[in-house]
Amino acid sequence: MRKKNQEKKENIKQAVIKLILEAGFHGASIAKIAREAGVSPATVYIYYASKDDMLREIYEEYADQVYFYILGKIDQNMSGRSLIDTLVRSYYRYINEEERVFHFVEQFSSCPSLSANCRETEGCFRIFQFFDDLKEKGILKDIDNVIVHSILFNTVKCIRLRYEGEQDKTQAALEQLIELLVETLLL
Amino acid sequence: MRKKNQEKKENIKQAVIKLILEAGFHGASIAKIAREAGVSPATVYIYYASKDDMLREIYEEYADQVYFYILGKIDQNMSGRSLIDTLVRSYYRYINEEERVFHFVEQFSSCPSLSANCRETEGCFRIFQFFDDLKEKGILKDIDNVIVHSILFNTVKCIRLRYEGEQDKTQAALEQLIELLVETLLL
DNA sequence: TTCTATAATAAATAAGCATTCACTTATAGT
DNA sequence: ACTATAAGTGAATGCTTATTTATTATAGAA
Structure with a gap:
């Protein structure tokens, strides 16, 4: 065989x-x-059984990857500030390192007719669980996880897309974002 | 003729x-x-000269619409708080009222091979100009417009997508977001 | 070594695609 | 009412698509 x-x-x-x-x-x-x-x-x-199957399988394999990448950079003993610093910077690093995968996932998930048939992502669930832990520990304010997730990661994504390649502007924006999030999200 | x-x-x-x-x-x-x-x-x-032309023309017609809709709801004499309230809620209302258009624009702009050939959007420029005005007036903190834009609008979008239809959760999240933005963005 | 199951393929198939063409129809200006 | 012009169309064109089929190559078990 x-x-x-x-x-x-x-x-x-x-x-x-x-x-x-x-x-x-x-x-x-x-x-x-x-x-x-x-x-x-x-x-x-x-x-693969069909093209649709193929795309879905590949999407499901990679959709979570970014979250596991980020969570892998997190240390239990980190302070609130360094947690936010790490979350923001490792998300940014992931986009840079895995640009193709990132764009594929983005494009796929923004198409309702494709992503409608996909299972909920495990990675996103894990990140939300991580936020809940931080709230219990008294590190993170009691803010809706959807909001926390969006202002953390979508903003990094926008900075990356807008300032593509412009190192100075990107770094300045990331630093400003981190300061802003430290004040906004932490107790 | x-x-x-x-x-x-x-x-x-x-x-x-x-x-x-x-x-x-x-x-x-x-x-x-x-x-x-x-x-x-x-x-x-x-x-239309071709299908590509058609898609591009329709995209360019609608891409800005949301920003003009929002700016139309803004009043010169509004306080910082009611500005944020209005920005957030009118963006949310736009997604609801123009759901099809919104998804079309989203999907188009997340495809690099399509949106690469499109002109920069006038509406986004206008919103950035509006943010600059608010900064000059001493209402808005001096934060990178990309960041302001993202935490304002992307977050609303995520709330809308995640809590689709769940009125209570959506309203609670929007109110929490507004409080959070008032504290974060205003001087 | 031989047998067998299946990986791998080139070529075929049928459906769908964007676009064009030959033609008809409607209308604005005379 | 007539004519020129362009709107509007159904059918044809030639190409690309996802998928299947008939066939060959290969690797593991006997």
Whole structure:
């Protein structure tokens, strides 16, 4: 019994993410994905039941990644300030390091017709749980997790998108954001 | 010389926005758009040079609308608190009232391959100018406009998406957000 | 080594796509 | 009422799409 070649599957995933970043969803056909991954179009169907299935599976694999990345940088003994500093800066670092994945996930989740059929993300649940812990410890103010999540991460995302490449402006904005969040979110 | 029927063009626009909300970009073909609008596929090409042109033109028409809507609700004599209250609540009302348009614009602008070719939005420029005015008047703290913009509007968007339909939770979150922003943004 | 299950593929298929074309219809100006 | 002009259309075009099929190559078990 011959085994599936996991390297081929990985190549397919990376091809999907690359092509969708470069040309959007309508620019990522099975034929192009297969060519980019160095396999035959039919091979894609050995690893995935359909194109929709493929996109959903890849999305679900990567959607949470950013949150696990961030939580991995957090230390239990950190002060409130360094927690916020770490959350903001590691989110920013993730966007830079995993630009393709980040854009793929963003694009996918902003399309109602695609993300409607996806399971709720585990990573987001974990982050909310983390916020709840901080509230119990008396570090974080009792603010709705949706609000905390948005002013923390969406703002970093906007800074990154707006000041793309402009190191000075980006760093200044991140520092200002951290100061602002320290005053706003911490007890 | 026969004139173009602007009602037909309007029908086409609405069909595009409706279909893209329901089925995403890949679900909005010229054939479907034409059927939805009650015209022939060929008629679309009387009003637009190509499909890409059409999408771009519709995007550029609506991308700014939310900002003009909000600025229209603002009064020169408003206090800092009622400014924030108005900004937050009118943004929320816009998403509710113009749900289709809002999702179309969101989806379009999160696709790099589409929005890359679009002109910078006038509406966003106007809002930034408005923030600058408030800073000069000593109402708003001297915070980067990208940050102000994001914590104001992205947070409202997240609340709306997360608590879709749940009136109580939504209202509570909006009120909490307004309190938080009053303390954070105002001098 | 042989057999077998399945990975892998090139080519075929059928549907859908954006766009064009040949043609009809409506209308504004004369 | 007539004519020129452009709106409007159904059908055709040629291409791309996701997916299937028939076939071959390969790896593990016997």
